[in-house]
Amino acid sequence: MAQTKNNLKPQDIVILLKIIALGSKTWFHHTVAQELGISQSEVSQSLNRSKYAGLLDDTRKNVNKLAFTEFLLHGVAYAFPQQPGAIVRGVLTAHAAEPLNQIIKSNEKYVWPYARGLERGQAIEPLYSTVVEATLRDKELYELLTLVDAVRVGRIREKEIAKKELEKRILNA
Known part of the structure; x- marks a missing residue:
């Protein structure tokens, strides 16, 4: 116990x-x-x-x-697995957000649900409920979390690119 x-x-x-x-x-x-x-x-x-x-x-x-x-x-x-959900308004994540959206071009968008979000896409539940608010104030944290989401929900190519970027950012921090 x-x-x-x-x-x-x-x-x-x-x-x-x-x-x-x-x-x-x-x-x-x-x-x-x-x-x-x-x-x-x-x-x-x-x-x-x-x-x-x-x-x-x-x-x-x-x-x-x-x-x-x-x-x-x-x-x-x-x-902490995640599957894309319904189309909602929110904040971009995974391959739809920086830094991966500079490398991977896709019409498919994933977002963390957020009422004041400016984008629409398939809902991805963030690792914690306060993540969206916290990342609006911290770009570095935002990018790290979007990379983690790409590992959680991406296809093989997206996952591999995200893994390389995460490894580079964490080990060189």
Whole structure:
């Protein structure tokens, strides 16, 4: 029974990507919580789960980039799968968003549902409900999350391009 509280949750991926997006900037639990629209206690619990999974170091401040990249490239699509849904208004994601839309040309659009979104496309449920608002304020986080979505929902070509870009961005951050 105690095992389940250590299982990763989708928001753990969002928080780890936020830490990577912050780069060398100093951060605190409350600032990450505020920027992501997640409670401070949830951020703390998330960091504990990520440490338990080997995705954070013992200080809970530094992402284990090799392990995290491996998880994103080979596990995220299975742990947090997603299928495109109905046509809705929202914010572009996956191959329809930057940076992949510069490489992949497609008429097919995927969006995170968002009432004030400017695009229409097939709905992709974001990893966490506050992702859309958080990414409107953080371009780096937005691009990392759209790459992860491409891995979660893309076809083989889209997935491979997204994986290469994720690997480059995370390991060189």
